[in-house]
Amino acid sequence: MTAQLIDGKAFAAGLRARVAQRTAALRDAHGVVPGLAVVLVGEDPASQVYVGSKEREARAAGFHSVVHRLPAGTSEEALLDLVATLNADPLIHGILVQLPLPAGIDENRVLLAIDPDKDVDGFHPVNVGRLALGQPAPVPCTPRGCLMLLKETLGDLTGREALVIGRSAIVGKPMALLLLAANATVTIAHSRTRDLAEVCRRADIVVVAVGRPGFVPGAWLKPGAVVIDVGINRLPPAPGEAKGRLVGDVDFDSAFQVAGALTPVPGGVGPMTIACLLDNTLEACLAAKG
Ligand code: GUN
Numbered sequence: 001m002t003a004q005l006i007d008g009k010a011f012a013a014g015l016r017a018r019v020a021q022r023t024a025a026l027r028d029a030h031g032v033v034p035g036l037a038v039v040l041v042g043e044d045p046a047s048q049v050y051v052g053s054k055e056r057e058a059r060a061a062g063f064h065s066v067v068h069r070l071p072a073g074t075s076e077e078a079l080l081d082l083v084a085t086l087n088a089d090p091l092i093h094g095i096l097v098q099l100p101l102p103a104g105i106d107e108n109r110v111l112l113a114i115d116p117d118k119d120v121d122g123f124h125p126v127n128v129g130r131l132a133l134g135q136p137a138p139v140p141c142t143p144r145g146c147l148m149l150l151k152e153t154l155g156d157l158t159g160r161e162a163l164v165i166g167r168s169a170i171v172g173k174p175m176a177l178l179l180l181a182a183n184a185t186v187t188i189a190h191s192r193t194r195d196l197a198e199v200c201r202r203a204d205i206v207v208v209a210v211g212r213p214g215f216v217p218g219a220w221l222k223p224g225a226v227v228i229d230v231g232i233n234r235l236p237p238a239p240g241e242a243k244g245r246l247v248g249d250v251d252f253d254s255a256f257q258v259a260g261a262l263t264p265v266p267g268g269v270g271p272m273t274i275a276c277l278l279d280n281t282l283e284a285c286l287a288a289k290g
Contacts, residue, residue, distance in 0.1 A: 002257060016274075
């Protein structure tokens with residue numbers, strides 16, 4: 001038996017279509033349009049691609065979409081001024097400052113300046129706290145997308161043994177909190193975890209977000225486990241290739257032989273992130289409307 005492929009691309013398209021439908025209904029009934037402001041500082045090539053996709057998808061959903069592209073030399077004060085302007089703008093319901101920020105800008109200070117109710121990334125400490133307390137809050141988009149795919153695949157997660165590999169603030173930690181809120185029994189593993197293979201073999205659910213190509217081999221998995229691969233790693237180009245292949249943090253070929261279900265890379269978790277960003281922005285707009 002080989003694994004079921006979890007089609008994040010199709011699920012994300014469905015979620016985006018539902019957001020677009022609700023956006024049109026909101027506009028027609030109340031004349032309100034969700035507004036998303038994305039701020040990009042500098043010329044990081046990957047960030048430029050991500051921000052371009054966010055802008056395009058927000059427009060496609062019917063949002064008011066604004067992108068502020070600032071030069072790499074922008075001062076922290078100028079960025080904080082822009083955030084303050086966006087906080088006060090009634091047409092903007094969601095603010096996303098693309099990370100990483102250039103060296104010299106204090107990321108924490110910038111994230112702290114965003115109005116928590118407009119924090120569609122869910123990175124503001126107030127929202128991190130709300131999530132930890134189990135209170136309603138905007139939830140970071142990538143782990144939220146992973147949770148949707150898990151529920152779609154498994155239904156109720158109550159009592160499942162879930163392993164999160166990676167402890168970042170953007171993915172690993174919020175993922176663990178979401179799984180806990182869904183009544184899974186959660187383990188967080190990281191670079192100092194001992195005998196990760198053994199820990200992994202106990203898990204019904206494995207979410208991997210470590211940024212290392214092929215880090216989890218099929219041999220570590222419990223047969224039938226549901227595996228969510230958050231990694232997007234570009235390999236060096238093979239002879240004859242212009243660009244290297246994109247691969248995840250899971251060794252796909254061996255995992256495919258053992259897992260019950262598995263997200264591909266690309267086409268698994270990636271498309272869910274922007275779809276959840278749109279959904280978070282629509283929710284922020286609805287909350288602001290009251
Ligand atoms: N950089 C990489 N992923 C993200 C994300 O989800 N949000 C923001 N703001 N920056 C990122």
